[in-house]
Amino acid sequence: MNAQPTDASLDTRQRLIEAAILTFAEKGFDGAGIREIALRAKANSALVTYHFSGKEGLYLECLRYIFTRKACRVAELAAAPSPEGPGAREAALQQLRNHIRAFTQDLMACDPSDPQDPLGEAAMALMAREMQAPRAISSALLMEQIRPHVDHLMGCLQVLRPDLSRDELLNMGMSIQGQLLYFRNSLGIARLIRSNPAYPEDLEVVIRHFTDFSLRGLGIPEAFPQPRN
Amino acid sequence: MNAQPTDASLDTRQRLIEAAILTFAEKGFDGAGIREIALRAKANSALVTYHFSGKEGLYLECLRYIFTRKACRVAELAAAPSPEGPGAREAALQQLRNHIRAFTQDLMACDPSDPQDPLGEAAMALMAREMQAPRAISSALLMEQIRPHVDHLMGCLQVLRPDLSRDELLNMGMSIQGQLLYFRNSLGIARLIRSNPAYPEDLEVVIRHFTDFSLRGLGIPEAFPQPRN
DNA sequence: GACTGATTCAAACGATTGATTAATTCTTGT
DNA sequence: ACAAGAATTAATCAATCGTTTGAATCAGTC
Structure with a gap:
């Protein structure tokens, strides 16, 4: 788990979220794969679980990201x-x-x-x-x-x-x-x-x-x- | 392939289509699995390929079914x-x-x-x-x-x-x-x-x-x- | 009853899924 | 410089995906 995120991880988090928004929008939740999202974000697919505790967590974070910004x-x-x-x-x-x-x-x-x-x-x-x-x-x-x-x-x-x-x-x-x-x-x-x-x-x-x-x-x-x- | 469908197969086809409409509507194309659809239709999942030559064929047949009836x-x-x-x-x-x-x-x-x-x-x-x-x-x-x-x-x-x-x-x-x-x-x-x-x-x-x-x-x-x- | 073709079935295929592991790299505070 | 923890990685996990296979079952025809 991530206790206090550093600057470096924030970049990766944001890249993952933005890549996920694009991919989820194109293919839907089930159609989008975390490998494809990670590839788009130039990150490792394991980071989805690490940062967002799973695909669903990443999805929710995408919605929050959209609502807040x-x-x-x-x-x-x-x-x-x-x-x-x-x-x-x-x-x-x-x-x-x-x-x-x-x-x-x-x-x-x-x-x-x-x-x-x-x-x-x-x-x-x-x-x-x-x-x-x-x-x-x-x-x-x-x-x-x-x-x-x-x-x-x-x-x-x-x-x-x-x-x-x-x-x-x-x-x-x-x-x-x-x-x-x-x-x-x-x-x-x-x-x-x-x-x-x-x-x-x-x-x-x-x-x-x-x-x-x-x-x-x-x-x-x-x-x-x-x-x- | 099916050349001239008989009465028996029409029943199965229709059951598969109607089960697919329900499942596709609930979970979307990617979220729905052919095993789940077949289970709902009380049919074998292999019949999806046999009757509709695949999942996409079944999906198109669902749309046609809706439009025509x-x-x-x-x-x-x-x-x-x-x-x-x-x-x-x-x-x-x-x-x-x-x-x-x-x-x-x-x-x-x-x-x-x-x-x-x-x-x-x-x-x-x-x-x-x-x-x-x-x-x-x-x-x-x-x-x-x-x-x-x-x-x-x-x-x-x-x-x-x-x-x-x-x-x-x-x-x-x-x-x-x-x-x-x-x-x-x-x-x-x-x-x-x-x-x-x-x-x-x-x-x-x-x-x-x-x-x-x-x-x-x-x-x-x-x-x-x-x-x- | 034997033959034919359509239909159905259980089983298994390779591929891909999301998630996990353990090792490694990077960052930070002292 | 060094230890501590966060961040990242490659490799692998079990599960599920759509599809394929080959045999079994059914309905007609002769």
Whole structure:
């Protein structure tokens, strides 16, 4: 076991985690082998057991790594206070717009300064896999990380549609998030359908669509002072 | 090899396919073993190679089985002619409503007469897995099956919003389908978030929400002669 | 009843899996 | 310089993987 990790081991740990994220994202938990991961990280496969006490430990560490160092934009937004008092409605509307934009950008590439970053892409693909078929061992970790985002979104929706019940609000949130996550999870098929491997060429166009569609679907007429055509 | 299958072998083939759908849906392609599948089907594991020439062949046969015998409702709708001429708008609106209802019902349980049918549930879970992370070997089969549904939906949307470009219409379709598929793919998390393992108790409530949200998001004011509260 | 081909079976194949061992190298504090 | 412990390595473990083999069983035909 490792009592107090040194600088040297931290490098190896990180290399293993990043290689594991890439490999897990490509092939899934069962499809990825620790030898392949270790080879990618230029490390010995025995170090997986040494550092993470097994393949499952490495997998959990990958999820933690993604949660703590990625998806920062949405996390920041979720920390914002729920809108209250006078002007709460306008504030909630703006927060919802920000949420859609931040979530979409996080989904496409976690690191905005390096849009080619393969790690960010892989991290979101891995998250998507995990959300669809969560392993028993990781569902607790998943819920713990998702909860604040849900609460934040629900807070905004409640201000915008105070007439709706909690269940109806959850349905609204589900529809909004569903568009965004499906957009991310079905990029492969979407590109096939459109016969355009470069889709989406401009993320801003997609964000604007999501925002308009969501606000209309939410039933907020004042968000559209003048219909644009 | 099997030249002309007899009645006896058809039973075994079907048992293997259905057991494979269940197991593949639970554990994924790599996680499921042919011994486990064969045990479930009360058959010998060597029959996988004999009947389907390997594990991959069995997997493809599962997808074909699902496509041909399940999701009938949406397939029927997709065969309906695109609305034209006078009254096309009302027809397209009704077809869109039917599409949302049929798709949601298909997603939840393929066999309406037996809502407890575990095979229908597993089949959709397997499809969801495949759409998110399509195997190279099956993406062609997937596109071939999805294409008519996409075309049908796009035909309706084009009638309802003739002012939009093809890309904008595709975005609309993506948002509508996204809600539905995300609803299906994230049922596990949704139940955790709502602390309600029985969600959704009434599918009709969800269908109505999807319909209302989609029609509003699509920007069809006449679909709501009177806002309900 | 003997023949034929499809189907099923138990057993074993080589390959690969995640995990473990023991020896070695590297790092650090004294 | 030296001991102590962390980090890494090659080699190996038992288990399981998908597949193959060859014989046994079944259903028809003559």
